[in-house]
Amino acid sequence: MTMTRGTKTLLCVLAAIVGAFIYVPLAIILINSFSVDRVLSWPPSGLTLEWWGKAFQNEGVRSALLTSIGVALLATAVALVLGTLLALALGRFDFFGRQAISLLVVLPIALPGIVTGIALNNVFTSFLGGLTLLTLIIGHATFCIVVVFNNALARIRRMGGSVQEASADLGAGAWTTFRLVTFPLMKSALVAGAILSFGLSFDEIIVTTFTAGPGITTLPIWIYQNLFRPNQAPVVNVVAALLVIISVLPIYIAQRYSNTDERGAGLL
Amino acid sequence: MTTTTAPAGLSFRHPWLRIVGLLSAPLAWLVVVYLGSLAALFVTAFWTVDDFTGQLVRTFTLANFSEFFTNPAYLGTIARTLSIAICVTILCLILAMPVALFMARIASHRWRPLLVALVLTPLWASYLVKVYAWRAMLQPEHGVIAWLLQPFHWSGPGYGYVGIVVTLTYLWLPYMILPVYAGLARLPQSLLDASSDLGAGSGRTFRSVVVPLVWPSIVAGSVFTFSLSLGDYITAQIVGGKVTMLGNVVQTTYVNNLPFAAAVATIPVVIVLLYLAAVRRAGALDQL
Numbered sequence: 001m002t003m004t005r006g007t008k009t010l011l012c013v014l015a016a017i018v019g020a021f022i023y024v025p026l027a028i029i030l031i032n033s034f035s036v037d038r039v040l041s042w043p044p045s046g047l048t049l050e051w052w053g054k055a056f057q058n059e060g061v062r063s064a065l066l067t068s069i070g071v072a073l074l075a076t077a078v079a080l081v082l083g084t085l086l087a088l089a090l091g092r093f094d095f096f097g098r099q100a101i102s103l104l105v106v107l108p109i110a111l112p113g114i115v116t117g118i119a120l121n122n123v124f125t126s127f128l129g130g131l132t133l134l135t136l137i138i139g140h141a142t143f144c145i146v147v148v149f150n151n152a153l154a155r156i157r158r159m160g161g162s163v164q165e166a167s168a169d170l171g172a173g174a175w176t177t178f179r180l181v182t183f184p185l186m187k188s189a190l191v192a193g194a195i196l197s198f199g200l201s202f203d204e205i206i207v208t209t210f211t212a213g214p215g216i217t218t219l220p221i222w223i224y225q226n227l228f229r230p231n232q233a234p235v236v237n238v239v240a241a242l243l244v245i246i247s248v249l250p251i252y253i254a255q256r257y258s259n260t261d262e263r264g265a266g267l268l
Numbered sequence: 269m270t271t272t273t274a275p276a277g278l279s280f281r282h283p284w285l286r287i288v289g290l291l292s293a294p295l296a297w298l299v300v301v302y303l304g305s306l307a308a309l310f311v312t313a314f315w316t317v318d319d320f321t322g323q324l325v326r327t328f329t330l331a332n333f334s335e336f337f338t339n340p341a342y343l344g345t346i347a348r349t350l351s352i353a354i355c356v357t358i359l360c361l362i363l364a365m366p367v368a369l370f371m372a373r374i375a376s377h378r379w380r381p382l383l384v385a386l387v388l389t390p391l392w393a394s395y396l397v398k399v400y401a402w403r404a405m406l407q408p409e410h411g412v413i414a415w416l417l418q419p420f421h422w423s424g425p426g427y428g429y430v431g432i433v434v435t436l437t438y439l440w441l442p443y444m445i446l447p448v449y450a451g452l453a454r455l456p457q458s459l460l461d462a463s464s465d466l467g468a469g470s471g472r473t474f475r476s477v478v479v480p481l482v483w484p485s486i487v488a489g490s491v492f493t494f495s496l497s498l499g500d501y502i503t504a505q506i507v508g509g510k511v512t513m514l515g516n517v518v519q520t521t522y523v524n525n526l527p528f529a530a531a532v533a534t535i536p537v538v539i540v541l542l543y544l545a546a547v548r549r550a551g552a553l554d555q556l
Binding site for chain 2: 003004006008012014019021022023024025028029032039040041042043059081083084085086088089092093095104105107108110111112113114115116117118119120121122123126138141142144146174179196199202203204205206207210220223224227236240243244247248250251
């Protein structure tokens with residue numbers, strides 16, 4: 001666009017302000033985790049590492065962290081298998097109902113979390129005899145499929161079908177072709193999808209609230225339970241900071257595994 | 269040799285065999301677990317709960333909907349929720365436009381992937397933690413905003429309606445920036461040059477050329493900001509003070525009166541579907 005110098009400067013300033021709006025709250029979380037104050041207050045009256053140590057000794061935090069990791073790993077494993085199968089079907093073949101299926105995959109994250117949450121809660125408590133760790137994993141896997149699917153589909157479209165045809169011409173069966181040709185070519189996209197799926201599951205609060213069995217506490221649930229307790233503020237701050245760090249790291253790793261045109265494919 | 273080529277040949281000659289093989293497991297999951305649950309919830313919305321026994325009464329009735337739409341308090345909630353979602357969408361657009369213009373039209377190509385990553389990153393930071401961050405920002409006495417405004421003897425918005433709007437805007441802003449940026453980046457330079465050759469200034473070019481051309485992207489972004497705001501309830505709990513949204517009604521009623529909660533939960537879904545149907549005309553769905 002032919003912009004005057006003034007317009008350009010104005011846009012730069014505005015973009016910088018919005019950039020600050022995006023990053024200041026995250027910075028506040030990180031700084032607050034070192035605050036000596038026992039209640040949420042700004043500016044901190046001093047800085048300390050004490051709460052980080054206390055948080056890691058906190059039994060509730062440690063078991064919540066382990067639960068979160070376990071649930072995220074299992075949900076990701078399920079999502080990897082189902083998402084890859086779907087992507088192989090939709091990326092290769094054109095058939096009746098294809099559009100409907102791609103809409104169905106997005107639905108669990110497109111609909112409000114509370115709708116997905118109470119829908120699953122209702123079915124699990126009525127037909128599966130109550131909520132357990134398993135129902136939580138099923139709930140998470142359902143909305144994790146889409147990120148694996150999006151990453152895998154983008155890769156399959158880039159790949160084209162010629163290598164598989166060549167493999168079949170050389171006499172390889174469907175499974176051999178998948179094992180020796182398709183899978184190695186898809187591997188990095190699947191790693192990216194798995195990391196994003198892990199992050200999505202790790203952070204999820206709403207579906208978790210409605211599908212986790214009694215007594216099962218993930219890290220977000222732990223924060224939620226302790227959020228309004230005044231004396232817990234310092235430890236909540238540390239866990240919040242930890243969650244920011246753990247969930248921001250995956251995107252950098254995922255970026256390294258995906259191609260430029262696939263970036264962001266996990267979400268949009 | 270024939271034994272190994274047979275399956276491949278078979279599935280190449282009959283692609284539907286492979287489609288069925290690939291689709292059966294994931295579709296079973298999505299249809300049985302997910303669509304089944306949604307359908308069950310939708311059916312439950314037309315049932316009631318016996319006041320005395322607390323048992324489900326499985327007879328079709330519109331009682332839940334008529335109870336909702338005749339109660340002024342609930343009508344207030346739905347109006348408030350809609351106004352919050354609209355304010356959030358407009359604010360997101362106002363904030364996203366300069367950032368997207370900067371990314372697509374001012375920053376050099378080398379920096380674009382980094383800028384996209386910078387916008388995407390906060391999306392992956394925990395939703396709950398971001399809301400919690402705004403609890404620290406908005407805290408009436410010791411919050412960051414109160415501290416910033418103190419020298420001017422102003423007080424911050426505290427927890428409430430404004431707090432919810434600001435927090436939701438913060439949460440969904442990347443969903444608006446990315447499609448608008450993608451739309452702006454696709455804009456051919458020749459059209460903008462033509463506009464300025466014909467004597468239009470930057471403002472006129474923006475209004476008459478840029479906005480109409482990126483409109484589908486803007487609408488695509490608004491689908492996210494609008495529908496995500498509509499179903500939210502955690503934000504209202506944490507930074508809303510006494511202000512409640514539709515999601516809070518669902519959350520507080522589902523334990524004792526699942527049919528009513530189910531009925532309320534279908535309202536945002538119906539509104540989102542109506543909105544999607546309306547924006548189909550703008551061609552926005554191709555941008556999603």
